[in-house]
Amino acid sequence: SDQAMRIALVLRRTDQVLNILDRSMDTRDADDLRADTLRMLEDSLTYDPDDRQTYLRLINHFRQSGSLKDARRILKQAEQRWPEDKLVLTAAMETALSSGAFKKAATIARGILVVDPINSGVRETLVEAHLSHARKHLRGGRPDLAAKSLEESEEWIRSERSRERLDLNR
Numbered sequence: 001s002d003q004a005m006r007i008a009l010v011l012r013r014t015d016q017v018l019n020i021l022d023r024s025m026d027t028r029d030a031d032d033l034r035a036d037t038l039r040m041l042e043d044s045l046t047y048d049p050d051d052r053q054t055y056l057r058l059i060n061h062f063r064q065s066g067s068l069k070d071a072r073r074i075l076k077q078a079e080q081r082w083p084e085d086k087l088v089l090t091a092a093m094e095t096a097l098s099s100g101a102f103k104k105a106a107t108i109a110r111g112i113l114v115v116d117p118i119n120s121g122v123r124e125t126l127v128e129a130h131l132s133h134a135r136k137h138l139r140g141g142r143p144d145l146a147a148k149s150l151e152e153s154e155e156w157i158r159s160e161r162s163r164e165r166l167d168l169n170r
Helices: 002-018 028-047 052-064 068-081 086-098 102-115 120-139 143-154 160-169
Strands: none
Touching: 002 028, 028 052, 052 068, 052 086, 068 086, 086 102, 086 120, 102 120, 120 143, 120 160, 143 160
């Protein structure tokens, strides 16, 4: 309704004008203001659940601040509304990478490439996810699984830079 949209816009206005989530402020009052702003942004989604940009803003903030549990919670809501949206899928991939879930990030990246096959940024991220997964296996003493991850990365390589990174990892 119009009333619900007005409420949602009012709840988003503080962040819109003051850009609080992106500012670095090192006081207790700033932390309280940031927490209030986060709460208002989340509440705005109750009144306007179709504002994809607010979901993405919250996911990005929570991911960058290390609150991966909160990022995944908001991400789940966004994925329910837009299961094939490239920006939502990209946020899911970045969240998976932030939490060290390289295999999950690779799976999401493949899904993005189905929707957008020429997305070179996602392709590079997919290669990096495989390389990171290989390094993780090497640290865990599993060179066989590391070799498998390196082989999987090879099929997605399109740039010389990625080829060099693969060679270095090998």
